[in-house]
Amino acid sequence: MNGVDPTGKRPLILIADDDMMIRVMAAARLEALGFSLIEAENGAEALKAISHVKPELFVLDVMMPEIDGFEVCRKLRTNPEFAHVPVLMVTGLEDADSINRAYETGATDFVTKPINWVVFGHRVRYMWRAAKIGEELRRSESLNKTLLDAMPDLMFHLKEDGAIQNLKLPRGRQGAWSPAELCGKNIDEAFGIDSGERLISKCVAKAIETREVQLCEYQVRSGRTLTSYESRIVAGENEDAIVIVRDITEKKNAEKQILHLAFHDPLTGLLNRNSLKEHLNQALAQAQRHGRCLAVILFDLDRFKRINDTFGHSTGDKLLQGVADRLLSCIRKSDVPARSGPDDLISAVGRLGGDEFLSLLPEIDSARDAGRVARRILESISRPFLIGGEEIFITPSIGISIYPHDGSDPESLLKNADAAMYHAKDQGKNNIQYYNKSLNLAASERLAMENDMRKGIERGDFAIYYQPQVDLRTGDIVGCEALLRWIHPELGHISPAQFIPLAEETGLIVPLGQWVLFEACKQAKAWHAGLPSDVRVSVNLSSYQFRQKDLLEVISEAIESSGIEPTHLELEITESAIMQDTDRAVLTLGALREMQIRIAIDDFGTGYSSLSYLKRFPLNVLKIDQSFIKDITVNSRDAAITTAIIALAGSLGLEVIAEGVETKEHMLLLREKGCDLMQGYYFSRPIPPDDFAKVLRNSNGWSCHLSTANAMRETAVFGVASQIPRRAR
Ligand code: C2E
Ligand code: CA
Numbered sequence: 175m176n177g178v179d180p181t182g183k184r185p186l187i188l189i190a191d192d193d194m195m196i197r198v199m200a201a202a203r204l205e206a207l208g209f210s211l212i213e214a215e216n217g218a219e220a221l222k223a224i225s226h227v228k229p230e231l232f233v234l235d236v237m238m239p240e241i242d243g244f245e246v247c248r249k250l251r252t253n254p255e256f257a258h259v260p261v262l263m264v265t266g267l268e269d270a271d272s273i274n275r276a277y278e279t280g281a282t283d284f285v286t287k288p289i290n291w292v293v294f295g296h297r298v299r300y301m302w303r304a305a306k307i308g309e310e311l312r313r314s315e316s317l318n319k320t321l322l323d324a325m326p327d328l329m330f331h332l333k334e335d336g337a338i339q340n341l342k343l344p345r346g347r348q349g350a351w352s353p354a355e356l357c358g359k360n361i362d363e364a365f366g367i368d369s370g371e372r373l374i375s376k377c378v379a380k381a382i383e384t385r386e387v388q389l390c391e392y393q394v395r396s397g398r399t400l401t402s403y404e405s406r407i408v409a410g411e412n413e414d415a416i417v418i419v420r421d422i423t424e425k426k427n428a429e430k431q432i433l434h435l436a437f438h439d440p441l442t443g444l445l446n447r448n449s450l451k452e453h454l455n456q457a458l459a460q461a462q463r464h465g466r467c468l469a470v471i472l473f474d475l476d477r478f479k480r481i482n483d484t485f486g487h488s489t490g491d492k493l494l495q496g497v498a499d500r501l502l503s504c505i506r507k508s509d510v511p512a513r514s515g516p517d518d519l520i521s522a523v524g525r526l527g528g529d530e531f532l533s534l535l536p537e538i539d540s541a542r543d544a545g546r547v548a549r550r551i552l553e554s555i556s557r558p559f560l561i562g563g564e565e566i567f568i569t570p571s572i573g574i575s576i577y578p579h580d581g582s583d584p585e586s587l588l589k590n591a592d593a594a595m596y597h598a599k600d601q602g603k604n605n606i607q608y609y610n611k612s613l614n615l616a617a618s619e620r621l622a623m624e625n626d627m628r629k630g631i632e633r634g635d636f637a638i639y640y641q642p643q644v645d646l647r648t649g650d651i652v653g654c655e656a657l658l659r660w661i662h663p664e665l666g667h668i669s670p671a672q673f674i675p676l677a678e679e680t681g682l683i684v685p686l687g688q689w690v691l692f693e694a695c696k697q698a699k700a701w702h703a704g705l706p707s708d709v710r711v712s713v714n715l716s717s718y719q720f721r722q723k724d725l726l727e728v729i730s731e732a733i734e735s736s737g738i739e740p741t742h743l744e745l746e747i748t749e750s751a752i753m754q755d756t757d758r759a760v761l762t763l764g765a766l767r768e769m770q771i772r773i774a775i776d777d778f779g780t781g782y783s784s785l786s787y788l789k790r791f792p793l794n795v796l797k798i799d800q801s802f803i804k805d806i807t808v809n810s811r812d813a814a815i816t817t818a819i820i821a822l823a824g825s826l827g828l829e830v831i832a833e834g835v836e837t838k839e840h841m842l843l844l845r846e847k848g849c850d851l852m853q854g855y856y857f858s859r860p861i862p863p864d865d866f867a868k869v870l871r872n873s874n875g876w877s878c879h880l881s882t883a884n885a886m887r888e889t890a891v892f893g894v895a896s897q898i899p900r901r902a903r
């Protein structure tokens with residue numbers, strides 16, 4: 175073989191011997207083997223040489239003048255650069271003392287004189303290769319050590335029975351474990367794992383037996399903290415094992431959180447829609463197996479939107495959380511029988527979205543069980559919530575559907591609970607309704623009505639009636655409210671209370687409302703032209719219309735096309751409509767004010783009136799809701815509220831009008847309180863435009879009798895009323 179190094183380099187060897195013959199022979203032999211040689215005549219020369227060359231192997235004669243081979247070897251070993259370089263010592267034959275000394279000074283091997291040059295060459299070659307392998311090993315060991323140090327894992331070397339022989343601590347966690355204490359201990363004991371369980375020890379035995387890597391996870395509690403570990407157990411060569419322990423607490427927590435998010439509503443922590451459906455599926459299967467009932471209780475919060483609009487979303491969110499807490503405690507206290515068993519199901523509560531909540535009562539005996547829980551929910555939620563110092567009142571409308579009576583699959587049970595909930599809303603909210611078949615009928619009736627309404631618009635079923643607004647100081651009819659009427663060819667008059675909400679739901683309110691606006695303006699203009707009157711017309715704007723982007727254009731077009739003075743148009747808007755997006759409302763109302771259109775707040779007192787918004791919005795009129803007027807003469811609370819509204823309007827420089835004035839007593843009391851504008855059946859019902867024109871013509875006679883007696887006016891009123899078609903009254 176020519177060349178020891180596969181890369182073709184000739185590794186450098188230094189030979190130090192005062193015998194030139196030996197140097198020449200060695201050089202010849204070693205150069206033939208692929209080495210290159212550097213020669214030194216003595217120890218001093220050898221040491222001098224290594225300051226500028228770096229031999230990979232040394233051949234040192236033991237006996238040299240001045241600095242001998244032992245000394246050179248000792249010096250080499252203290253130099254880090256040559257600490258591991260192989261050193262071959264050349265000693266005298268059978269010189270036991272020299273041989274021993276050679277090893278002591280750190281020599282790698284020796285040859286004796288006289289040298290057998292064939293053996294010499296092989297020995298040098300072998301030593302050089304062994305040194306290379308050693309170097310390689312040291313390098314990889316240091317790499318391994320770096321890697322191990324960098325690993326966040328705890329590592330144990332264990333005996334077959336799980337006793338700790340050795341361990342490596344994770345980086346940065348040196349303080350947490352004490353190697354001295356741990357060595358000799360059983361691994362399970364070290365982790366505080368129940369000694370009966372012997373979890374890791376068992377895995378160690380299995381790893382050794384099967385030679386396969388074993389994995390185990392466990393949790394260790396220390397005080398209040400729970401740490402999760404994952405152990406990987408690898409069998410060693412000699413009935414031993416290596417255990418690599420990793421702290422996976424963070425990973426576990428993240429997994430838990432992700433799992434929670436997938437199945438829960440982030441705001442309330444209740445189950446979300448998907449997991450409720452999953453629960454319902456399981457509960458249904460179980461109820462079927464056991465032949466029992468199951469109830470779906472669905473509810474939403476009455477006028478929740480108003481709370482959001484008035485107090486802001488963060489209060490709305492807190493309220494939803496409060497509702498969730500109360501719902502949970504209602505269900506916990508549930509008197510629904512609890513059953514134990516492998517497929518035991520407890521009541522599930524969740525939020526379907528928005529302000530809609532659902533509770534699932536599996537395995538009840540009868541609908542009455544569900545009713546009890548629903549009543550508890552109703553009572554609990556109706557108690558005031560204290561949020562940010564405000565007392566907030568809210569009520570739920572609850573619908574219940576029962577398996578098997580009301581459906582046997584999740585979809586129909588949910589749909590029917592929903593129908594029951596809507597029925598509860600129709601029944602005046604804040605109540606509980608069970609599903610029954612006629613409710614679906616009601617839903618289909620609604621659909622029929624919607625279709626009918628579309629046809630009615632085309633057929634021209636709709637009409638506008640006008641109700642006078644009277645100023646008691648002058649006795650004049652100063653305005654009128656335009657009220658939409660649906661006169662159905664077969665059904666006769668359909669109440670706006672019935673069709674307006676439907677029109678809002680379907681968006682039909684936009685074309686209908688626009689029609690009212692244009693018609694009312696045109697009508698007012700006609701009266702102004704034909705009569706000695708400049709009566710104002712009030713048009714109701716639903717919140718849906720108020721949010722339309724082209725609202726201002728539509729209104730100015732109505733004014734322009736009719737030729738009416740803008741001051742003769744008043745828009746009635748409810749509090750909730752302007753509270754939905756107050757910033758935009760301020761802009762819209764400001765623009766209307768610019769156009770000189772009057773703004774009245776309709777149904778005032780029923781919403782969450784906040785005094786600060788009254789100041790912010792450019793308004794003209796507060797319209798006291800008729801619910802306060804109805805009992806004003808008998809209910810002192812209603813009377814007090816009315817007085818307060820009148821005072822409030824006065825201090826804000828707003829006009830105030832009472833609507834729903836039905837009796838002389840109403841009128842007198844209101845006048846006494848300083849409210850001079852009124853509207854109600856006492857003066858006139860809403861009447862068709864032709865009748866209204868007659869009232870306007872006669873209103874002179876009307877006004878002179880207002881302050882003295884009612885007799886004349888009553889005749890006037892009835893005189894008009896008698897001309898109204900019967901079904902319109
Ligand atoms: P609203 O705006 O509060 O209208 C007043 C309602 O009170 C009218 O009912 C009117 O007929 C009734 N009313 C007037 N005086 C008295 C009284 O002395 N006693 C009693 N008990 N009621 C009286 P109506 O016409 O049935 O309208 C109901 C609701 O439908 C209206 O309430 C309004 O919110 C809506 N509506 C009517 N027309 C329109 C319209 O053109 N557009 C919009 N967006 N909504 C309308
Ligand atoms: Ca109104």
Ligand code: CA
Nearest residue numbers: 776777799833
């Ligand atoms: Ca009203």
